[in-house]
Amino acid sequence: MNTLFATAPASSWRRFYFISLLLTLVFRGWLGAVLPFTGDEAYFYWWGKIPAGGFYDHPPMVGWWLAALISVSEAEWWLRLPAILQPALLSFMLLGFLRDDAPATRWGAATLMLLAPASVLDVLITTDIPLVYFSVASALVFLHAQRTRSMPAFALAGLLLGGAFLSKYFAVLLGLAYIVWALWRPAAWKWKGLALLVLCALPAGLYNAWWNSQHCWANVMFNVFNRHGGAGLSWKTPLLYAGMMLWLLTPMVAWRLLRAPGAWMRQAALPALVVVPLAVFGLLSLVKTIGLHWVFSFVPLAFLMYARAVPDGVLRRTRNITAVLALLHVAGVVAVATQPVDSWAQRLGPRKYAGVVQTVKADEVIAALGSDVDRYVLMTDGYSPSVTLGYNHGRYWPVFGPASSHARHDDVLTDFRALAGRDILILSKEKPDLADYTPYFREVSEDTLQVRGATFWRIRGHGFDYAAYHAGVLEPARRLWYAIPKWLPDCGCYFEERYFN
Incomplete structure (x- = not known):
């Protein structure tokens, strides 16, 4: 009888977990299949479609993964499979790591991982998908290494950190947390483990540095210099960051962690892996908006820390409240998904609604172009519409004009010299000023295109003048985005070699 009562709670936690696992997988599988590809996804799709050793604004890992996936199928659900499965696989990782912990802690942490808002949606x-896999795996192996003082485990944590670095540069915050751990109550074995970890992560960093040195230092220019033009001290951005973390962790988890820090600060190295990166983001939020996806790598570790810090009763209530929040999020998504596209016209305004139609009904936009798709080189005036329409069309659409500091991988893929004299059609969501186009063509005209109540403009340029475009667009782009500092060694730059040899 005592044995029966002792095992009942464990079976209850386990049953709740597996029900959550099944339901979230079904929902996420459906969502991944019906949700149209977003601009960011289409951008990374082209990384996989035209794979390379690196890409303009981020390290190459997601492009490599997509190249492998594309070799099998280009269906949205298939290309999204690593993302669809991620919460489930992370929960398995937590279960494995917590195999010696109490059942409530073990199954509770894994269930929170499944039901957290971001995990549901x-x-x-x-780029964040491989980053989260490698970062969480590195952190869990590192926690095992510091508990057992296993040098091979420190080496494996370093290799995984290298994979995270080749996914996204935010991996350096996890490396910073490892350093803080070594500095806190330093010991010889800690320094030895850290040195081994760094040594095993170093090849990834060296490879990325080598690639950048041969390619205009593109990642460095974008992440260090070009993307921060709007940064400035603000009281709004820290509040946005706090609200974002409240949503990601759920209010109950966030409140309990803030209310009783003593319960989790004693958990050896784990608090450093959570607090150090989130504190750095907190400082950055004083001058910059922190992206929702930037912190994803550290949310699973926060749930692990929380599950180990609270009593079983509190963890059970947290799990149940999180399940209710998950159901509300699912209901919201289903409600939005069942609305016809046309119903958003009045709510969003002309330009935003055109963006929705362009994403959700890209095939109709392309079909509406009629014979123009064969008569012209097709382009848009922005990176997101180009990659989105290109993905749906099955052929790459270059970007015409200066665009912005973001997503300039088009500079790698498009050679405007080869387009001299060609006829180009530029599709835009905004009424154009033809003065922006007439210098670059022998003749320019415009008309409108209506798709599902959204208005698009077609700018038809006949006889592309490459020399004028070089002076009016490429020269300013060189000054704005490719002004490589003298202290970076000049080992090669595709933009310079192509246009300014």
Whole structure:
């Protein structure tokens, strides 16, 4: 009888977990299949479609993964499979790591991982997907290494950190947390483990540095210099960051962690792996908006820390409240998904609604172009519409004009010299000023295109003048985005070699 009562709670936690696992997988599989590819996803799709050793604004890992996936199928659900499965696989990782912990802690942490808001909703294949896999795996192996003082485990944590670095540069915050751990109550074995970890992560960093040195230092220019033009001290951005973390962790988890820090600060190295990166983001939020996806790598570790810090009763209530929140999010998504596209016209305004139609009904936009798709080189005036329409069309659409500092991988893929004299059609969501186009063509005209009540403009340019475009667009782009500092060694730059040899 005592044995029966002792095992009943464990079976209850386990049953709740497996029900959550099944339901979230079904929902995420459906969402991943019906949700149209977003601009970011289409951008990374082209990384996989035209694979390379690196890409303009981020390290190459997601492009490599997509290249492998594309070799099998280009269906949205298939390309998103690493994202669709991520919460489930992370929960398995937590279960494995917590195999010696109490059942409530073990199954509770894994269930929170499944039911957290971002875990329910995020099915997009982006740079953050491989980053989260490698970062969480590195952190869990590192926690095992510091508990057992296993040098091979420190080495494996370093290799995984290298994979995270080749996914996204935010991996350096996890490396910073490892350093803080070594500095806190330093010991010889800690320094030895850290040195081994760094040594095993170093090849990934060296490879990325080598690639950048041969390619205009593109990642460095974008992440260090070009993307921060709007940064500035603000009281709004820290509040946005706090609200975002409240949503990601759920209010109950966030409140309990803040209310009783003594309960989790004693957990050896784990608090450093959570607090150090989130504190750095907190400082950055004073001058910059922190992206929702930037912190995804550290949310599973926060749930692990929480599950080990609270009593079983509190963890059970947290799990149940999180389940209710998950159901509300699912209901919201289903409600939005069942609305016809046309119903958003009045709510969003002309330009935003055109963006929705362009994403959700891209095939209709392309079909509406009629014979123009064969008569012209097709382009848009922005990176997101180009990659989205290109993905749906099955052929790459270059970007015409200066665009912005973001997503300039088009500079790698498009050679405007080869387009001299060609006829180009530029599709835009905004009424154009033809003065922006007439210098670059022998003749320019415009008309409108209506798709599902959204208005698009077609700018038809006949006889592309490459020399004028070089002076009016490429020269300013060189000054704005490719002003490589003298202290970076000049080992090669595709933009310079192509246009300014």
